[in-house]
Amino acid sequence: MQYGFFDDKNKEYVITNPATPFPWINYLGNEDFFGLISNTAGGYAFYKDAKFRRLNRYRYNNVPMDNGGRYFYINDGGTIWSPGWKPVKTELDKYECRHGLSYTKIRGEKNGIAAEITFFIPLGNWAEIQKMKLTNLSKQTKTFKLFSFTEWCLWNAEDDQNNLQRNLSTGEVEIDGATLYHKTEYKERRNHFAFYHLNDTIDGFDTDRESFMGLYNEFSNPQVVTEGKSRNSEAHGWSPIASHYKEITLKPGEEKDLIFILGYVENEQDDKWESYGIINKSKAKSLIAKFDTVDKVDQALAELDTYWTNLLSIINIEHEDDRLNRMVNIWNQYQCMVTFNMSRSASFFEVGIGRGMGFRDSNQDLIGFVHQIPERARERIIDIASTQFPDGGCYHQYQPLTKRGNNAIGGGFNDDPMWLILGVVSYIKESGDFSILDEMVPFDNDMSLAKSLFDHLTISFDHVINNLGPNGLPLIGRADWNDCLNLNCFSNDPNESFQTTENKTDGSKAESVMIAGLFVMYGTDYAELCRVLGKTAEANRALKEVDKMKQVVRTKGWDGEWYLRAYDYFGKKVGSNENDEGKIFIESQGWCAMAEIGMEEGMVKKSLDAVKKHLDTPYGIVLNNPAFTKYVIEYGEISTYPKGYKENAGIFCHNNPWIMIAETKLGRGNEAWDYYSKICPSYLQDIQELHKVEPYVYCQMIAGKDAYKPGEGKNSWLSGTAAWNFYAVVQYILGINPDYDGLEINPCIPNEWKGYKVKRKFRGANLYIDIQNPNKVSKGVKSLTVNGKQMKGNKIPVLPPGDYQIEVMMG
Amino acid sequence: MQYGFFDDKNKEYVITNPATPFPWINYLGNEDFFGLISNTAGGYAFYKDAKFRRLNRYRYNNVPMDNGGRYFYINDGGTIWSPGWKPVKTELDKYECRHGLSYTKIRGEKNGIAAEITFFIPLGNWAEIQKMKLTNLSKQTKTFKLFSFTEWCLWNAEDDQNNLQRNLSTGEVEIDGATLYHKTEYKERRNHFAFYHLNDTIDGFDTDRESFMGLYNEFSNPQVVTEGKSRNSEAHGWSPIASHYKEITLKPGEEKDLIFILGYVENEQDDKWESYGIINKSKAKSLIAKFDTVDKVDQALAELDTYWTNLLSIINIEHEDDRLNRMVNIWNQYQCMVTFNMSRSASFFEVGIGRGMGFRDSNQDLIGFVHQIPERARERIIDIASTQFPDGGCYHQYQPLTKRGNNAIGGGFNDDPMWLILGVVSYIKESGDFSILDEMVPFDNDMSLAKSLFDHLTISFDHVINNLGPNGLPLIGRADWNDCLNLNCFSNDPNESFQTTENKTDGSKAESVMIAGLFVMYGTDYAELCRVLGKTAEANRALKEVDKMKQVVRTKGWDGEWYLRAYDYFGKKVGSNENDEGKIFIESQGWCAMAEIGMEEGMVKKSLDAVKKHLDTPYGIVLNNPAFTKYVIEYGEISTYPKGYKENAGIFCHNNPWIMIAETKLGRGNEAWDYYSKICPSYLQDIQELHKVEPYVYCQMIAGKDAYKPGEGKNSWLSGTAAWNFYAVVQYILGINPDYDGLEINPCIPNEWKGYKVKRKFRGANLYIDIQNPNKVSKGVKSLTVNGKQMKGNKIPVLPPGDYQIEVMMG
Incomplete structure (x- = not known):
């Protein structure tokens, strides 16, 4: 059974059946503010840390799976439906979800009404925009009722699920027209609040879950939606929510645009209040004003598109197999960036309240994104190395907010130090920036103990030989x-x-x-x-x-x-x-x-x-x-x-590329490729139902041959698999290998391949590489020319800025 | 709006409308094995510790509220319903839930079929029995399909909700006829498993949640129930469940009894396996055999009834106001015992994975149950005092399983030591057992530092005067x-x-x-x-x-x-x-x-x-x-x-009795009584909808006059309120006051009261006390006779075993 397909032109994965074998999700946001969103709009947003600053309440491993998120309900003369199918699950006349790069577009049609919502987080802003277009596709004038819904998390996601004896008394909201503010604990120790805004007049609202939902109703049938009328409830304790209600009339063919904004604001301590008990909303209003028209929102979407176009322009291949192109050019790079942003914190398998950043994870993740954002890779390397101990051992994890080593876990994982060498070497080979080695980097975050990063590498090396059995x-x-x-x-x-x-x-x-x-x-x-x-x-x-x-x-x-x-x-x-x-x-x-x-x-x-x-x-x-x-x-x-x-x-996908790389050392391109294509998501389209998790990103684990259901995937998205597979396919199979003094070209491919092209930005130069394999070899470069000039060996030297045509002949 | 009433004869609270303003719950079990059960059968069972050894998965603060538990589904020719209304929520022809003392009976009727289930945990056993009686009330033969359902928690309730990247791969079950075993992690570090059994043949089963439920279905419409046929699924990872399926045919008027058992077993390390990979089920089978007939189950129910009759026979009053009688004789004592068993761990507001036992909580709880189980009060006093520090300070909490002080919280709560004096004095006054003072009790659980319990009291006393400001x-x-x-x-x-x-x-x-x-x-x-x-x-x-x-x-x-x-x-x-x-x-x-x-x-x-x-x-x-x-x-x-x-x-109910007691010191019985009746649940029947939580037990807090909704209750069941109100009403209002050398009778009552009778077992003697107030006073005892013999003052001396008539004349 098929649930969707790749739309390479738009860099989207298109889901056409909402009842996917598991929720298939996407990530919104690239800097401080993030969101997880499933193909039915389930999930949540958070600011920086999915544990401590979560905006929306979300229940993992629930019945039904993936319950809670940003939901819309349409009551069209008693027929109630949701554009994303869930939570109502009324059968739609048409459904489509497009997961793109940092945005998701969900469209549902029912009885002549189409509702399309584009979800994204504008670059540099702490807000999730939900741009909705409603269209009357029918030949009659349609009047229907629209309800939005999200449930607030009381900020600390762990406390939110456990400390009910307190939390059910603390919830506080403020209502200001079509902007519904969540301000729990703002009175005291928090200087932040959230809001849910609509850029239009509303006919009602609710901020109290029980008033909106009914105590014993499901997400699929809130009492207010069934009744067709908000209760204008004001939450005091229990579970605060935000829901807008608007009655809408559309003539045949008429369209209406609405912009919902889920925003987050921090105020200075002495600027928290507008008046006694009334929060200072000026930053919220400025944020709202930045996205109060469709033009402004579309502009922000265009900026996001440019952002990704730039990021993906550094490595780009052209191969006769689109499945390979889309993984290398789009999805694998995208997943590497998500892994950079999230580490292992928040996915639909990681609940966002658990682990810190891993020392070894972070170094390995780095090899997947260092070409895209070398300056942030540099910063991360320093952060990681700062949690090393003077003897070369390392905290196994550190906390992203404090950047300090996690004492609860401590050290003693004896592989950890070596990964720092991988991280640093990869960074220098990509960027040519040797100056990082001279950075003074503390041990255990104690600057008085600082040594140069190079010294950290020496100490890492020595930690192994000082700890032999x-x-x-x-x-x-x-x-x-x-x-x-x-x-x-x-x-x-x-x-x-x-x-x-x-x-x-x-x-x-x-x-x-x-x-x-x-x-x-x-x-x-x-x-x-x-x-x-x-x-x-x-x-x-x-x-x-x-x-x-x-x-x-x-x-x-x-x-x-x-x-x-x-x-x-x-x-x-x-x-x-x-x-x-x-x-x-x-x-x-x-x-x-x-x-x-x-x-x-x-x-x-x-x-x-x-x-x-x-x-x-x-x-x-x-x-x-x-x-x-x-x-x-x-x-x-x-x-x-x-x-x-x-x-x-199990098939622990993270380590499969090690074997691929090892096969390239033997020159066995067919074997390396066979291993690659077995776990590469784009090659698994025919077994989506078995594979279960997203068919556009790697998962941590696929059930092995001894399992009950071999081939079933789990723990998708946040895994070292993303970086390692990208590294293996680009550097060792396609053979595009950064070195200190240039870019080595050393493919190891299936011998049947005729060739492929690679666009590579490297140290400021644009390299247009054409690799040909007329003799059907797996490995070996016979000649390499730069703008027609024959090079010695198979390395493109570091070149001044400009465009270069590279011809590579295997044989 | 009324949702139920008290049935004093059966010592039950009867709920007649399942859609209570909040789930109204009861507790099952009295020793090692416990269950929480709502009026719609929501909740879970656990062994000893609600965090570390939880049997059933339960989601707090969910939508709908109270989702998950022991659910039954009946598919009667396409009409699907549940005897407890939830989770299906089909309107029933008749619904009744009877919360009794350590048991709950839920009955639903629909289209001529009645299903009544009695839930309880037999004394001394690690199993929840669910005795079901099905009756065909119609004039036609009825054939219908019955499904049971419970979802397993993977033991550690905290880990179960957070560590999904592991947990979704670990679930394991074993299927043996009509006994469905949950054995996750039994292979390795656990020597315990659980099972869900039916004492009859079955027509199918499911052990995998997704197979039974469907990934996106609600608890209200599992796909298997809708389809009318089990899938005989075997869980491997994801979420293991247990569901029986049985087709049942009943002639008009015919009845059928079924016994479901939710059991827990521990095996010795070297006796874990029956054969390779097959768990040793012999203890499970013995447990099942103890309850495999209705007669055996009814015998166990009778034993439970005797157990409670005995516990409640120690203090029993007879007053013209039944609301007072039922609180003092039944519900307040019951709540005190539940609080003894649970401390503050598991309710519908306490999620069972949080706090340890409080030093001050436990001492205060003790005054509510010391008359019922003095020997267990004695044990608890020693446990508590063992967590004291040598300087008299105390760990603020200790862990019930290890009985050790909780380092994460530590000490420094300077009231803590004084409560130990309350606990010990209350124990001795009730029991006359001065020997407890000679017990050698460690500090910080270190026996080498032990001193006598009396010394602990001295040190407690001195801790205050050593820490003055x-x-x-x-x-x-x-x-x-x-x-x-x-x-x-x-x-x-x-x-x-x-x-x-x-x-x-x-x-x-x-x-x-x-x-x-x-x-x-x-x-x-x-x-x-x-x-x-x-x-x-x-x-x-x-x-x-x-x-x-x-x-x-x-x-x-x-x-x-x-x-x-x-x-x-x-x-x-x-x-x-x-x-x-x-x-x-x-x-x-x-x-x-x-x-x-x-x-x-x-x-x-x-x-x-x-x-x-x-x-x-x-x-x-x-x-x-x-x-x-x-x-x-x-x-x-x-x-x-x-x-x-x-x-x-807020109205923090715990401290209201302090004022009641203080009023009795002034002799103001009317005022003391006024305060008592304002928060006493049995006096709140007319405001059930506002009060929201259970109308048969105290809650921790009622919203105060400054709140948005004054009178709304929260955090019911586990609160020091239970003990303090019982203590206040019995010892200070009714004036039945144990002392070292006898039982003092010193009422302080509304002056309009004519009198009341008290049965009191005290140090082996049965005292039948008749208190009369012909002169309409609030306080003052004019005469007190024992078997007609005038006593000096108002104290009944310690008497040899036997029955005694006590006449008390106020005035």
Whole structure:
């Protein structure tokens, strides 16, 4: 069954059946103010932090799924319907939802009335605009009643759902014509309020949920809508809402535009009040005035379009397969930017009140957006590095508002430091900005301990070699990249965290082969950076350590047919053919193969052949095999998941690109591409019903071959998958690879490909790259010309601003 | 509008209109296993802890209100209805809900079919029984389809609502005939599972919510029920549920009994499995076998009835006003027991994942149930005292499962220690068990620091006099009884707690007149206890301190017409006529008047007259007046509430009995009674719609005179109000007052009362007390006879086991 299609021209995904297998959502907003919106207009907006400053109440995992949002109700002579189908769910004559870049357009038609609403957040503004166009498509004059609806969250989303004995008494509103203000706690410690405005006269309003809805009515049948008349209720405690009511008459063919604004305002402490008890609305009124006509709103929409056109103009490909073009040019880049904005905080699987920003997550996310917004990547790198400890260890998470390390979680995840090298190297290779290395960056946010960012990298490198285990492999600590492989937590208490309850560190022999691979990979990068900087002695020292580690992996990290995963607390092998379950893991294959450890001895090829044999499935590569069917206390959370799900032999999409990249190291373009297309959303259109989640973005996990329903996706949008797949396909498959001194072109593609074109803005130059593959090879660049001039090797040097034609001939 | 009535004979409240102004709930269970159930069968069950071991998923403050629970659906030829009205909400031909003592009976009739379900938890068992009787009331044979439904919570209720990225992959079930098992995380760290069983064959089942419900359907129209056929779904992740499906044919007049069991089982670690991956069900099967026939279930119901008959037989009155009888004999005692079981954890306003047990709450709750279960009161006293610090301060809360003090909240609430004296003295006066004083009780749960419980009392007493402020009044610390009067927290950050963010302690002058009154009250009790124990020197020392405090209150705690409330951080008066808002507070009037401070000088009378003048309303006594309309940063949370709500001039019912008791000290029985009847639920039957919450139990707060809707109740069930009102009416109005050496009879009643009878079990003797008031006095006992023998004074001495007739003549 199909639910929608891509409209590449408009950069939209068009949903034509509202009853998608799961709510298919989009994100609004790009700076401080954000919104999540489903294909039926469910979701919520928030200012900066989805936990502490949430505007709309939203109930996750509810019955029905996706309940609450910005809803519109039309009562047309007793027929009640919603333009987005939900919440009323009256069958529509026509329904369409267009998820575009930072906007969503929902159109419903019923009995000759069309209602189309465009939702977006104008750049630089703290407001969600809902531009509605009503059209009478019929031949009769139509008079109908329109109701808007949103329920306010009392700001702190966690408290809002738990502290009812207080919250049900605190709600406060103010009503000013067609602007309905939510001002709970403004009297005291808050200097912010929200409002819901309509740019027209209204025939009524409601601000009290029970008055509007009725205590026992569903979202689908509010009493006020059924009765066809607002109650003009004023909320005092309980649950404040905002609902406008307007009766509308349209002649045949007549249109009417309405603009709803969901806004957020902060006032200075000494400027909070207009008069006694009356909030100062001047900023709200200014905000409203900026969007009070369709022209102004359309202008803001045009600015948003320009914003995205610019962002997407840096990397753009042209391939005969539109499925590849739309992912690389639009959706994957879009998802990378959303992941930059949201980290892992708010999606339809992340409830927005949980985790901070991850140290390793943030570094990895960076490789997906650094080409678009290098200046913000720079800022983020400094933020991340500031939460490092003086010994090179890192807070595993930090809080975005305070930018401080999260004490509740602490450190001890021994892969964390190495990711900083990836982040910094990627930034410099894209931007050429070596000056970041001289930035003085604090440890643990203490500026008195600051050292240069370069020193942070050295300390990161050394943290691994200062924490080696009995085999000479890196000690794993609480966990490496796989947060669920907890070799030092022996937990029998279901209320303990597997990550923070590290109860068996003393005497532990637990080592990670994956960190070893990571160290070889980014240790080499570190050495190369030193060399580029002229720090030859340090480069040599680093390379010596890297070589030592390679040797350790060859001897202690190899199981015969693949790389071991780890040694456990007792020194026993993890991810070995000796084990009954979990014989082979993807992570160490990915990292040791990417790092080319034992390439000469054939280890890389053996390892990737083993991945193909044991881990590959029609829906992607599973994390491990066989799945765990019992709880292995010395392995931790990984074995708690039902088989085939999440880290227990699920297809954890984040790590699939590691194998793709590793295949390119072997030159196996067909294999790399096969893995790419298996999990790439645009290639999954035919299995939308099975895949369940959005068919335009990656999800964190697809159920593996051992699962009940292999191929079913979960946890869409906020995942390192976005960055890694973009990185893998662009840099390693398409082979467009930034380096310190230029842009290397090194494709590794299916040998049947004839070629493709790439537009790339790089260090101020516009490169128009035409890659041709007449000899049907997978890898190898025979010649590269810049404006007709033959280059030595396959690198485009750093060029002065201007347009350049690049011809690349593979062979 | 009326929604129900009291059925005193059956000790039930009968609800006849399901659309109550708020869900009206009841509690099931008395020991380890509990349930909350609304009048439409909404709610959930849990084992011991509503946060960590919740069986059913329940969504608070949802739309519609009260969504989720144990639901039954009947599809009778396409007409779909639920016996409890919700969730389907088809209009019923007849509906009745009977909330009884630890059971609820819901009956619905539609189109000739009657379905009656009795919900209860058998004593000593971890199971909720749902006994269903189906009757064909029509003259035709009826064939219809019955579906049960409950949704499983994945055990930890907080995690269940927040950690979706994990939880949506972990759900696991097992299906064994008509027993549907929920075994999420049993494979690993849990040794417990739940099940939902039917004692009959079934025609189908579902265990996956989406299969049963449809992704976008409401609870009111599951797709399986509409289709009339189960899908026999097996849940793997997402949201596991349990639903039975059975087709039933009944001849005219025929009845059918079905027994559903919602059970909970714990297995030993080495006995978890029956075979590989199959849970050991032997305990579940034993549990099922105990309730597999109607006879067995009815036997368990009879045992429950006996249990309550015994509990309620200790205090029983007979008055010409049934409204008084039913509160004293049934509902208030019932609420006190529920409060004992739940503390403040789980109601329809407390979400069950928040607070621990309060130190002061628990001591106060105790005065409501000590006569019923003195042995459990004894245990609780030891638990509470064990969380005291060696200096007499106390953890403000402790966790019921671990019985340890809650570090997140800590101590510093300077009233806390005095409540321990109230608890211990009440226990000894009821039980005569002085041995509790010799128990060795730890500090901060550290047994090496243990001292006798008597020493804990001494240290509690001394904690006050060791923490006096500049006026000689007790320093308030973080707060006294009023958690929202935070004189040392100057908070501008909305994410700070007013209670734990104590940012202005140094140099603080903040003192509490309320603690002074509390100290005089229970300091006197402490001195009396010392005297009874023969510790005369300590008694004298204590009395001297008490006298000193009385003098301080007379001079520094008196405002001219009433007692001051406090001195703030700067040493300025709180609750003074000098203030613009908050001129007078109830707490200090209550405590200083109860303690009779300045009685001779007329202060008590003046204070209570001021209460009448400034704080009394038709719905009870407000906390303060005038209400705060602005945020007073030096007062804290109190001024954050909208005026008239909660601690800001709401009728905080908990403290109303303090004024009732104080009035009895003056002998003003009419006034005491007036206050009692204003907030006593059974006197509010005529304003059910306004009062909103249950008309059979007290609520924490009723909106005050400054509120938008005065008289509207909130936060019902779990409140110190239950214990204090029971204590006030029985001990001070009805005047049945346990003392160390007997039962004092000292009524203070409306002078129009002719008299009343009291049955009281006291220290093993059955006392049949007949109190007569021929002279229409409010107070004063002229004579008291025991079995015809005149006693000196108004005290019934401790008597040997046996029955005694007591005649009391007022005058």
